[in-house]
Amino acid sequence: MSKSIKLKKGFDINLAGKAEKKIAEIDQPETFAYKPTSFQGILRPKVVVDEGDNVKAGTPILFDKKNDKVQHVAPVSGEIVEIRRGEKRKLLEVVILADKKIEYVEHKKFSVSEINNLSTEEAKTQLLESGTWVNLVQRPYGVVADPEDSPKAIHISAFDSHPLAPEYDLLFKGQDQYFQAGIDILKKFTDGVIHLNIDGASEVSQLFSHAKNVQLNKFSGPHPAGNVGVQIHHLDPINKGDVVWTINPHGVIQIGKLFIEGIYDASKMVALTGSEVKNPQYYKTFTGASIKKMVANNIASDNVRYISGNVLTGEKIANDGHLGYFDHHVTVIPEGDYYELFGWIKPTTKSLSFHRAFGLLSFLNGNKEFVVDTNTKGEPRAFVQTGTFEKVMPMDILPTFLLKAILAEDFDEMEALGIYEIIEEDMALCEFVDVSKHDVQEIVREGLDLMQYS
Amino acid sequence: MKFLRDQLDKVKPHFEKGGKWEKFYFIYEAHDTLLFAPNHTTKATGVQIRDAVDMKRMMMTVIIAMIPCLLFGIYNVGYQHFLALGQEAALVDMLLIGAIQVIPIVVVSYGVGLGTEFAIATIRQHPINEGYLVTGMLIPLVMPPDIPLWQVALATIFAVVIAKEAFGGTGMNVLNVALTARAFLYFAYPSQISGDVWTYLGDGTAVSGYTGATPLSIGANSLTTGENVVASMGSYGAGWADGLFSFSNLFFGFMPGCIGETSTLMCLIGAAILIITGVGSWKIIVGVFGGAYLMGLGMNAIGLNEFMLMPAQYHLVIGGLAFGAVYMATDPVSASQTETGKWIYGILIGVLTVVIRVFNPAYPEGIMLAILFMNVFAPLIDYYVVNANKKRRLQRATV
Numbered sequence: 049m050s051k052s053i054k055l056k057k058g059f060d061i062n063l064a065g066k067a068e069k070k071i072a073e074i075d076q077p078e079t080f081a082y083k084p085t086s087f088q089g090i091l092r093p094k095v096v097v098d099e100g101d102n103v104k105a106g107t108p109i110l111f112d113k114k115n116d117k118v119q120h121v122a123p124v125s126g127e128i129v130e131i132r133r134g135e136k137r138k139l140l141e142v143v144i145l146a147d148k149k150i151e152y153v154e155h156k157k158f159s160v161s162e163i164n165n166l167s168t169e170e171a172k173t174q175l176l177e178s179g180t181w182v183n184l185v186q187r188p189y190g191v192v193a194d195p196e197d198s199p200k201a202i203h204i205s206a207f208d209s210h211p212l213a214p215e216y217d218l219l220f221k222g223q224d225q226y227f228q229a230g231i232d233i234l235k236k237f238t239d240g241v242i243h244l245n246i247d248g249a250s251e252v253s254q255l256f257s258h259a260k261n262v263q264l265n266k267f268s269g270p271h272p273a274g275n276v277g278v279q280i281h282h283l284d285p286i287n288k289g290d291v292v293w294t295i296n297p298h299g300v301i302q303i304g305k306l307f308i309e310g311i312y313d314a315s316k317m318v319a320l321t322g323s324e325v326k327n328p329q330y331y332k333t334f335t336g337a338s339i340k341k342m343v344a345n346n347i348a349s350d351n352v353r354y355i356s357g358n359v360l361t362g363e364k365i366a367n368d369g370h371l372g373y374f375d376h377h378v379t380v381i382p383e384g385d386y387y388e389l390f391g392w393i394k395p396t397t398k399s400l401s402f403h404r405a406f407g408l409l410s411f412l413n414g415n416k417e418f419v420v421d422t423n424t425k426g427e428p429r430a431f432v433q434t435g436t437f438e439k440v441m442p443m444d445i446l447p448t449f450l451l452k453a454i455l456a457e458d459f460d461e462m463e464a465l466g467i468y469e470i471i472e473e474d475m476a477l478c479e480f481v482d483v484s485k486h487d488v489q490e491i492v493r494e495g496l497d498l499m500q501y502s
Numbered sequence: 503m504k505f506l507r508d509q510l511d512k513v514k515p516h517f518e519k520g521g522k523w524e525k526f527y528f529i530y531e532a533h534d535t536l537l538f539a540p541n542h543t544t545k546a547t548g549v550q551i552r553d554a555v556d557m558k559r560m561m562m563t564v565i566i567a568m569i570p571c572l573l574f575g576i577y578n579v580g581y582q583h584f585l586a587l588g589q590e591a592a593l594v595d596m597l598l599i600g601a602i603q604v605i606p607i608v609v610v611s612y613g614v615g616l617g618t619e620f621a622i623a624t625i626r627q628h629p630i631n632e633g634y635l636v637t638g639m640l641i642p643l644v645m646p647p648d649i650p651l652w653q654v655a656l657a658t659i660f661a662v663v664i665a666k667e668a669f670g671g672t673g674m675n676v677l678n679v680a681l682t683a684r685a686f687l688y689f690a691y692p693s694q695i696s697g698d699v700w701t702y703l704g705d706g707t708a709v710s711g712y713t714g715a716t717p718l719s720i721g722a723n724s725l726t727t728g729e730n731v732v733a734s735m736g737s738y739g740a741g742w743a744d745g746l747f748s749f750s751n752l753f754f755g756f757m758p759g760c761i762g763e764t765s766t767l768m769c770l771i772g773a774a775i776l777i778i779t780g781v782g783s784w785k786i787i788v789g790v791f792g793g794a795y796l797m798g799l800g801m802n803a804i805g806l807n808e809f810m811l812m813p814a815q816y817h818l819v820i821g822g823l824a825f826g827a828v829y830m831a832t833d834p835v836s837a838s839q840t841e842t843g844k845w846i847y848g849i850l851i852g853v854l855t856v857v858i859r860v861f862n863p864a865y866p867e868g869i870m871l872a873i874l875f876m877n878v879f880a881p882l883i884d885y886y887v888v889n890a891n892k893k894r895r896l897q898r899a900t901v
Contacts, residue, residue: 061551287899353543355550364546381551384543389503391539392558399554404779406563408554422543426556427535429631430673433560434839435783444895448839449888464892479549483560484673489548 052248053282055269057442059402059477061211063359064417065380067319067328069218074331077338080124081141081370082109087182088471088493089191089500090115093139101128106153106179106312109142117195121179123314123335125151141370146334153178157310163229166307168236175233175303178312182373183299187280187292189500190471199293201240201284206256206297207247207267209274210358214319214377217253218330220297224255226304233303234295235261245279256297272442277474281443286468298376318342318371322380323419324352339378340368347380353422355379360476361489384423392426399425402440402481429484440477445469447478451488454495467495510534528623532630560781561632567775567782568639568829571762572608574755576600578765579647582701582758585743588709603647603702604761607654612638614655618662622671631672633679633835634662640680640829643762644822644870645687646695647702653691657683677877678836681870688870700758709742716758717747717820722863724808731812752819763825766818773828782832785841789848790827790855791818797856809860817856826869827851831876838880840887847883851876 084093092113097103103122110120122144130143155178158166172195175181184193193199207216220227234242241263246252248266257264265283267273276294286292298316305313314335321328326346339354355362357375365371371378388394395407400418404411410418437447445466453461472489479488516523517530534540536558544550580596580603591599615638623630641658661683666675687695698714708714715723717735724731739746751757755765763769776782798814805811817823831837831851838847851872858868865871 285895285898287895289899353550359550362550364550379550385541387507387538387541389506389538392535392556393562396554400551401554403553403555403560405555405559405781406566406779407559410554420551422550423539424542424544424552425539425554426552426558427531427540427542427629429557429629430671432557432631432633432673432835433781434834434837435841435844436780438841444891446840446888446891449884464895465888466891466895476549480551481553481555483553483555483557485552485556487545487548 050264050266051283052266053268053279054248055267055273055278055282055442057439058270058272059440059481060209060270061359061400061420061480062415062417063211063321063379063381064323064419065321065325065328066212066417067214067321067330067377069215069330071218071317071330071332072327074341076146076333077341078145079129079143079338079370080126080146080334080336081143081338082120082123082336083141083370083372084110084112084120084139085141086373086375087192088496089189093120095131095139095142097128097131097142099128099131102126103128103144104151104153105314106155108179110139112192115192115194117176118181118192119177119179120182121153121312141336143370144336150334152311152313155306155310155312158307160229160232160308163232163307166233166236171233171236171307174306178306180299180303180306180312183295183302185294187277187286187294187471188290188468189496191500193293194291197291197293199238199240199291202234202238202242202293202295203276203280203283204242204244204262204295204297204300205274205276205279206244206252207250207274208358208376209247209271210360211271212319212321212377212379213274213358214317214321214330216256216297219317219376220253220255220301223301223304224258226301226308227255227297228259229304229308230300230302231259231261231304233307234300238293241284243279243283245276245283247274269442272440272474272477275474277470278442281445281469288463288468290468296374316376318375319377320346320380321377322355324348324380324382335373336370338368338370339365342378343367343380349382351383351385352380353383355381359420360480361473382419382421384421384425386423388423403436403483424485426483426485428486431484431486433483436481436483437475437478440481441475443469443474447475447488450495451486451491454491454498457498459499462495462499467492467499471496507538510537525624525627528627528629529620532620532623557632558635561635563779563781564636564776564829565639567772568636568643568762570768570771571643571765571825571829572604572639574765574768575643575761575763576604578755578757579603579702579761581756582647583704583706585746586701586703586708586712586758587706588742589706599702599704600647604642606651607642607645607649607761608639610651610654611641611658614658615641615662618659618667622663622667626667626671628671633666633672637661637679641683643825643829644680644684644760646699647761648699649687649694653687653694656690657686660686673835675835676881677874678830678833681830681874681877684870685874700760711739711741713738714758717752717816718859718867720747721809721812721820721859724812725863728808731808732816749816749819752816760822760825763822766824769824769828776828776832782828783834783837783844783848785844786832786837786848786851787827789845790823790831790852793849793852794818794823794827794856795852797853801856801860807860817859821859821867822869823852823855826855826873830869830873836877836880838883838887840884842890843880843883843887847876847880850879 244262248268580600584591665682735747801810854872855868
């Protein structure tokens with residue numbers, strides 16, 4: 049039943065600064081942060097620890113009052129040094145000063161055969177209490193999954209097609225056993241299929257190709273072929289009333305480890321990438337790591353932007369900021385806060401563009417890697433040009449009409465045009481190529497919030 | 503460069519909130535951003551990098567695509583002038599006469615149009631969109647060379663205010679702005695925009711045999727005279743301009759007509775620029791030409807009168823069909839916005855143009871009305887295309 053799907057629409061943003069396939073040895077960062085802002089739909093977070101408290105890796109530190117069975121836990125052991133809040137006391141992050149040696153909260157261990165015989169309820173309880181449940185993301189809306197739901201299917205994208213994304217081969221090397229255990233646990237939660245969607249264009253690691261209890265599907269084509277939303281659309285689209293879950297391989301492995309080793313292990317591999325990084329490479333650290341030590345003495349220029357995640361969906365952080373929960377990659381690119389004389393008409397082969405309007409000659413450069421800064425390269429305008437969103441949207445969805453429906457707050461129209469099938473990342477490329485410089489992802493989230501909460 | 507930037511930064515505070523000219527901020531912004539691409543950076547969340555394209559570059563590409571038509575138009579106005587007067591003239595003289603006639607129209611169109619835009623942007627406090635840069639060039643190109651300048655100004659104001667700003671500005675208009683200007687003149691001052699206006703004569707008197715006819719008017723006349731259209735075109739100009747309306751002349755554009763629309767060749771060069779850069783929709787352009795040609799063939803098959811019997815390929819080179827197809831129909835705001843819709847929209851424009859030309863001699867220039875008509879229908883086309891998309895989604899749902 050496995051499917052092989054070739055996508056034509058989309059655009060690969062070829063940036064300079066790909067991480068070299070080697071793992072750097074560094075001292076572990078001093079601080080780690082847990083960011084509730086990495087999750088959608090946490091409306092009323094309640095912090096259960098105070099500054100000065102000592103926690104172990106896996107100690108609950110906060111929960112959402114709306115979804116109080118789901119625990120959010122500390123990624124490492126140490127002392128809570130800061131609970132940072134923003135405007136209107138919005139909880140931004142809980143910062144932990146890490147111990148030299150990580151201590152873990154102990155959970156129940158299971159052998160492989162015990163895992164197979166485990167009841168769904170027992171598995172659910174352990175997932176919820178351990179803090180690994182938050183890896184499960186529900187579609188529609190892209191929020192933390194509801195423990196009461198039984199999803200139609202579970203989808204796992206086994207590759208990341210975003211610009212400068214790390215190679216999953218390297219990220220998850222040697223974790224085969226945990227990955228399979230994670231799959232076996234997840235299988236208990238759905239009567240449907242677990243779709244494991246691999247990159248059809250390159251060699252796939254054994255971890256994925258030998259996985260059992262899954263339907264292996266191949267996707268090839270330019271970005272966003274690796275986006276799980278696009279994959280769902282082509283495999284088993286989300287209709288009104290459907291609930292499906294998505295999870296990334298890191299989450300699956302974390303779940304597997306929890307049941308086999310009995311610990312909440314937040315260790316992960318992180319790629320440091322981008323044109324401004326002197327030695328782009330991989331680091332072994334934990335969820336929420338501070339990037340301070342990775343970027344120290346490793347940045348080629350002064351005026352740069354640090355991004356937790358990739359250039360399309362990531363978030364700007366400070367040079368001592370912390371990684372977002374789901375991010376496995378840091379991008380450092382130049383800031384673009386400069387004026388350029390006649391910048392709007394100068395012919396150039398250096399500025400990356402999906403378009404070929406007068407003077408935009410980047411398409412002549414073939415496979416060259418581009419250095420792109422954060423300049424918006426234009427000002428916001430009304431929707432004028434048509435047909436470009438469609439070229440980077442490999443889904444049977446009409447992006448312009450959907451965006452206009454959201455802006456008009458027309459609920460029926462949003463639903464009919466397929467808002468349940470997308471989250472921000474699926475339309476990030478539209479935001480990139482937009483001639484009129486709209487904040488497409490922000491509009492998409494507004495639409496999803498409208499659908500979910502009103 | 504630094505000096506220029508410093509000067510701009512020096513006056514900028516006056517235009518910002520609390521400054522003495524804060525009302526005129528958007529006028530300042532328009533000039534500043536025309537000189538310098540601004541130093542704006544992306545937000546903390548959302549995309550961190552943006553494509554190098556922007557609206558200014560997009561619009562500039564369209565203007566560049568119109569330059570061949572403008573240059574040929576200037577030359578042709580001079581060429582037709584001396585031809586009609588029966589005088590020999592050097593190329594320089596033709597260009598000079600053409601430029602003297604055409605450039606003031608361009609200046610008036612841009613001056614009045616941008617002035618109106620600035621005034622409205624100031625009153626309504628919205629940024630000045632670049633759309634008028636294109637409209638301002640389109641308007642002169644669809645004017646007869648003999649048009650009084652005050653009429654150009656009046657039509658421009660009407661088009662900008664009624665066709666665009668009343669609907670909310672660039673991006674919101676239903677009708678093509680430049681065509682609205684043309685249609686306004688057509689209905690408000692019919693005597694100045696039809697009949698013997700297509701050649702600039704100046705103070706001179708035309709040679710004998712000159713009637714001011716255009717291929718379209720010959721076609722329309724054939725309905726009453728019953729003469730073969732191609733034969734009439736072939737015999738026109740005998741003695742003072744042999745073969746004026748030969749097929750190759752019609753294709754290259756050596757005929758009287760609106761300033762920029764006579765040369766199919768120049769329009770095709772423009773079309774190539776628009777299609778290669780991806781700024782204009784090739785589906786619409788191909789649709790219009792294809793629709794007109796097929797309809798022409800259909801007319802031939804029915805063949806009730808002489809105009810219907812005119813070979814189909816003539817429809818593509820006479821009048822403003824090529825110009826309309828390339829520059830007017832492709833306006834992304836007033837055209838159909840779905841990819842399937844663009845085919846339907848383009849083909850119907852072609853079909854309607856030929857229908858209007860052949861069956862309604864009162865309005866010999868069919869393309870203008872066909873495009874305006876389809877502008878109005880574009881949302882309806884989109885409605886059905888979008889509905890088909892919704893239906894596909896509904897069909898697979900079980901709830």
